[in-house]
Amino acid sequence: MNWGVIAPLVIFLLIIFAVGFWSHKFVLKSNSFLEEYFLGERQMGGFILAMTMVATYGSASSFIGGPGVAYTQGLGWVLLAMAQLATGYFTLMVLGKKFAIVARQYKAITLIDFLKERYQSKTVVLLSAASIIIFLFSSMTAQWIGGARLVESLTGLPYITALLIFAFSVLIFVIIGGFRAVALTDAVMGVVMFAGTLVLLIATIKAGGGIPKIISDLTAENPNLISPFGAERTLTPSYVSSFWILVGIGVVGLPQITVRAMSYKNSKAMHSAIIIGTIVVGFIMLGMHLIGVFARPVLPGVKIGDTVMPLLSMKVLPPYAAGIVLAAPMAAIMSTVNALLILVSSALVKDVYLNYMKPNASQSHVKKISFSVTAIIGIIVIIFSLSPPDLIIWLNLFSFGGLESVFIWPVIFGLYLAKGNKYGAIASMVLGMCSYIIFDRFYPNAFGMHTVVMPILISMIGFIVVSYASGTKIAK
Amino acid sequence: MKKPVNPRDKRFKIAHREALIGAVLVIINFIWWYGFAYGLGSEKVENYTYIFGLPAWFFYSCIAGFIVMVILVALTVKFLFKDVPFEEEEGERK
Numbered sequence: 001m002n003w004g005v006i007a008p009l010v011i012f013l014l015i016i017f018a019v020g021f022w023s024h025k026f027v028l029k030s031n032s033f034l035e036e037y038f039l040g041e042r043q044m045g046g047f048i049l050a051m052t053m054v055a056t057y058g059s060a061s062s063f064i065g066g067p068g069v070a071y072t073q074g075l076g077w078v079l080l081a082m083a084q085l086a087t088g089y090f091t092l093m094v095l096g097k098k099f100a101i102v103a104r105q106y107k108a109i110t111l112i113d114f115l116k117e118r119y120q121s122k123t124v125v126l127l128s129a130a131s132i133i134i135f136l137f138s139s140m141t142a143q144w145i146g147g148a149r150l151v152e153s154l155t156g157l158p159y160i161t162a163l164l165i166f167a168f169s170v171l172i173f174v175i176i177g178g179f180r181a182v183a184l185t186d187a188v189m190g191v192v193m194f195a196g197t198l199v200l201l202i203a204t205i206k207a208g209g210g211i212p213k214i215i216s217d218l219t220a221e222n223p224n225l226i227s228p229f230g231a232e233r234t235l236t237p238s239y240v241s242s243f244w245i246l247v248g249i250g251v252v253g254l255p256q257i258t259v260r261a262m263s264y265k266n267s268k269a270m271h272s273a274i275i276i277g278t279i280v281v282g283f284i285m286l287g288m289h290l291i292g293v294f295a296r297p298v299l300p301g302v303k304i305g306d307t308v309m310p311l312l313s314m315k316v317l318p319p320y321a322a323g324i325v326l327a328a329p330m331a332a333i334m335s336t337v338n339a340l341l342i343l344v345s346s347a348l349v350k351d352v353y354l355n356y357m358k359p360n361a362s363q364s365h366v367k368k369i370s371f372s373v374t375a376i377i378g379i380i381v382i383i384f385s386l387s388p389p390d391l392i393i394w395l396n397l398f399s400f401g402g403l404e405s406v407f408i409w410p411v412i413f414g415l416y417l418a419k420g421n422k423y424g425a426i427a428s429m430v431l432g433m434c435s436y437i438i439f440d441r442f443y444p445n446a447f448g449m450h451t452v453v454m455p456i457l458i459s460m461i462g463f464i465v466v467s468y469a470s471g472t473k474i475a476k
Numbered sequence: 477m478k479k480p481v482n483p484r485d486k487r488f489k490i491a492h493r494e495a496l497i498g499a500v501l502v503i504i505n506f507i508w509w510y511g512f513a514y515g516l517g518s519e520k521v522e523n524y525t526y527i528f529g530l531p532a533w534f535f536y537s538c539i540a541g542f543i544v545m546v547i548l549v550a551l552t553v554k555f556l557f558k559d560v561p562f563e564e565e566e567g568e569r570k
Binding site: 075083085088092093094098100210212213226229237241244249266267268271278282416 | 485487488490491494497498499501502505509510513517518521530531533534537538539542545546553557559560561562563
């Protein structure tokens, strides 16, 4: 075992625990348990809000998978990754003040609360809760496995031990601290992610002998690596541009992101979060993917993309610094998992159990249920991660695009289209989900674009047509 | 009790305008990104020019584009976005 690398990771975990316990005090004191546990009493300031958005959004793929692909594809993949710059400002600007105001008027604590009040439909609530539980549950399992693999590769511990260490670290602070702990630890993790990117980028450029040297090495190996078209010239402009839908503007439809857009204190917090978020998300995405490309001359011949980032850190940095840098992907995974965990828990407790099964539950009963549901979900995820069923792997493949296709229009039109009604919302959700699965199975990358594009168009048309058609019928 | 949302709430006018600004920014961002990347990058690699050691298309599209967007976003938020109260009782009610 390499203690130089592990020590910074352990310190990082201890800080995270401290934040969790500190947040637990707020959970105990709060007069409104649900609002505190699932939304941190809407007290997020600008910096925390920006960081929790970036950290929730930045996951294993930004730190492990993405740089690995950039390593094989070259600068074209960095170009593609830069489509994510838009998430920094677009989500908060578009959901923006309207969502914050309306959510408060509805007293909404979850995204589903908002949809429930807006559309007054049980079908909408159950469809949303089902999509959130199924898709986020599977993507949580996938992130969990990624986290455990990372701990395994860093410490040399067996997979099961690594999984348990990773899982219990996350579970403890989420269960006791709720949303506030999630958001605060996200802020710590966002800083770690930012610093890790900066340190590794500088070290890699130095190890490669400066940017001009690296670029000429890349050109000598394969000139396409420095073109926008990818190593085999397979990245077409329309394919790369379609990622603006998947990882740029479509992010507005991800429930783990939208719930954050109702958690902030005031419009000042939102304003500064937009600026900070844009800088941080842009820097991390640009930096990490550029590191992947620059790693190629420094560390030639890596076969498995996912190992580029850990191998590179160990090679170009002294052990303790490698430990700090490798805390970044760990932070990215944890901060995604914790957000998903609290969201799935809120969907079960608040949206299903309290809405339809036991509306008059007492405060202490709600508390008990919330803590235990969060814990049980966590334990089920651990069991699944030990030997992941194929179904989970399959569902995870389209959880991102699938959720976007389901939620983007009910949320956006719910806010900005007065004529939108529950029939439109139901049509849009069902069409979005089904067409996503069908396109994914039978006609992926339709018209040279990512699979997500067509379902989002179809669900938009479905929403508008059905809303207007049913609207006029009712008027008669 | 939950009160119905008043569609004529003055704050919504501001909110709608700001959402629109967000959409306009994304379009500017996309055009800048696409224009430089494929405008300059479609050349043969031998004919590329370089800035700070990076191919010019990449420098303008991804690095300069990032900086320009940060500046644009900061200016819009500072000069075009308005502070509004979020709580019910402070809002305009019929």
